[in-house]
Amino acid sequence: MAARGGELAAVVMEPVRGTNPDPGFLEGVRDLAHRAGAVLVFDEVTSALRLNTGGIHLTYGVNPDIAVFAKALANGYPMAAIIGVQAVMEHAQRSFISSTYWTELIGPVAAIATLRQHRLHDVGARLDEVGRKVQAGWESAAARAGLAVSVTGIPPLSHLGFADEPQATATLFTQELLDRGFLASRSFYPSFAHTDAQIDSYLSAVDEVFVGLADAVKTGTVVERLRGPVAQTGFTRLA
Template identity: 45%
Template structure:
């Protein structure tokens, strides 16, 4: 326990101050101290490099989680990506004119996704999903959405809890309130669970001719269900619904591009982000031209979607994926860690849950251990 006390640092005091100045303390729920160990979590970093992170007091940690919420597959402060970004900054990150790297990245993403024909860009995953939803609704001319998984914080998504406060319990987490979301969006976003085709089919039966969009993650906590995805694709075709694969978390993880490419199940739109820029903000909406052209019939526009840094970071990140055997290394390390955990926990009551993307451990913690952890 003495070692644990040594790790308690000034980040705790700064977090308390942050909660007085910033609603919730920060900008991302997944990084809030209360999600981890409130009385000991360092909360803030001074430096991050590779898999190493230093807190405000110089304590060094090895990041064994998901590397910046899944954004840094190449490691923190990757030399090649950072060098390209610094060069871009020196040449000017913004102008009244467009940066040419935008076109280069669009071309590269289409090369990686041969079924895709057009691309729109944003800087975060949530807004990219909102763009995809807007385009899909514009194309289908239908308001209602069937969804599975986590797709951001925007009104279209959170409105699911207007009809049933528990709608997002299994999709994201319990207790999310829909306060601030217009009540006339009630019953426009309808959830179904991964692998439960009967639930999705029932949504279409209950809303005949009204579902214009299906948006889902290709894989969630369980292993990918290829037959389920094929059935979803067929149902979308039969009903004239736009199929969107949200690959913000799964893209550039076990292959170069969207995970759907491995299994040959083609959506109408795929949304990419997180690992695409290795720590620099960039997201992309890749789609078939007839669907994507619907963006011209609505208004989707933002100044900072045109800045240069995100495009340059993504281009260099993709280059590193293609030239440095990144995927092979990631897969090998994942299997190494998984087997190591199995050996470590072999004599402890536990459950290791894993798929291609996530490893999680569920285990029993005796009361005596919990009570022995100091609170200050």
């Protein structure tokens, strides 16, 4: 930023992903962007509506110049939105924006209904509660089984990592939970539809599976116990 700041049009970033930003980090990025004359854009496609009815920047108290929303905004219906400060958004008035489907109203209607229900039921608080319960369940089950794991992410965007043979162990984790009726991975993004009974049942299954994983790691038989190939990692180009 110090060397090339004057050439930048914008700084585009997710305000959160794996862990909470350190205190002052987002404020520092905002100040750097503004000193360079650049627009700060928060990609809230994943983080929005997880902790509050809006963007997670509201929770952190750091307003970007532009924020981009999608996914949860309309509860599964195709919909996206861009909001921003007036000084930046007014530049769109000098452009011509057209779309074949811009009179389609299902997405906007779904978004309005979603936001109303989200605020009415304080969905963000529920997602945080469920995410914390799952994270604590992972950690306690791993401690009982003697399995080395890492638990990261804000509660509504929880991630589980395995220390030994991580990709193969994660594949075995999914396989064993499928056998118990759960389609699961190393990520857990709670939904308002998840009930306490479902979470308790899932964590009970995790307890059993972690015991088996710990034994597989200890005996060096993780890959041998798989009934298929080790799963490919996401966002990786396949050969």
